[in-house]
């Protein structure tokens with residue numbers, strides 16, 4: 001992958017090969033600017049690489065049209081970001097339901113699932129709170145519930161504890177690992193935290209040229 005930079009191009013993720021096996025959790029560490037966010041965006045089909053291939057369960061995504069890609073992404077992938085990205089006007093339950101709404105599926109079954117997921121992440125009594133009335137850790141738990149709403153096969157989390165203090169981040173990481181495992185979603189989590197990185201089943205270190213597997 002390369003980005004324009006003045007009249008040159010900056011190469012990132014040259015020769016990087018990253019596969020995610022079903023049922024695993026993979027932590028990715030790496031220096032700032034080495035391409036971790038770019039890698040997650042490529043895996044999610046949010047960015048297109050100028051060379052190389054991304055495949056979801058064996059299907060290359062390059063050939064999919066824009067709307068088909070968005071539809072498949074909504075079902076296949078859950079996303080968790082460092083800054084939560086909740087919709088400020090919606091309460092926690094409606095933020096979780098938003099994932100289903102994007103697929104046009106919103107009914108009693110989905111409402112029930114959103115309620116259950118919120119309870120699972122420890123927010124049973126916060127379902128009707130808007131993000132402004134939730135703490136950082138609570139907001140990220142809502143985002144974890146939202147990521148899992150559509151029963152994705154893979155959750156991609158980009159520094160999900162980066163804005164949280166140590167104890168709160170620890171709790172969010174626990175919920176993320178546990179709920180992904182229970183829901184049978186693979187997890188790819190970018191983190192600078194060695195303790196968090198040690199808790200995944202697989203670990204890797206990314207540099208501009210390659211992804212080194214540590215386990």
Ligand SMILES: Nc1ncnc2c1ncn2[C@@H]1O[C@H](COP(=O)(O)OP(=O)(O)O)[C@@H](O)[C@H]1O
Pocket residue numbers: 003004010012030031032033034035036037038039
């Ligand atoms: N949209 C973009 N346009 C130009 N350069 C970009 C863009 N996105 C990222 N980059 C550059 O690509 C490199 C990797 O960025 P990023 O994936 O955000 O790294 P990380 O998440 O590991 O900190 C950096 O040098 C960054 O400046």
Ligand SMILES: [Mg+2]
Pocket residue numbers: 036037038158
């Ligand atoms: Mg980043």
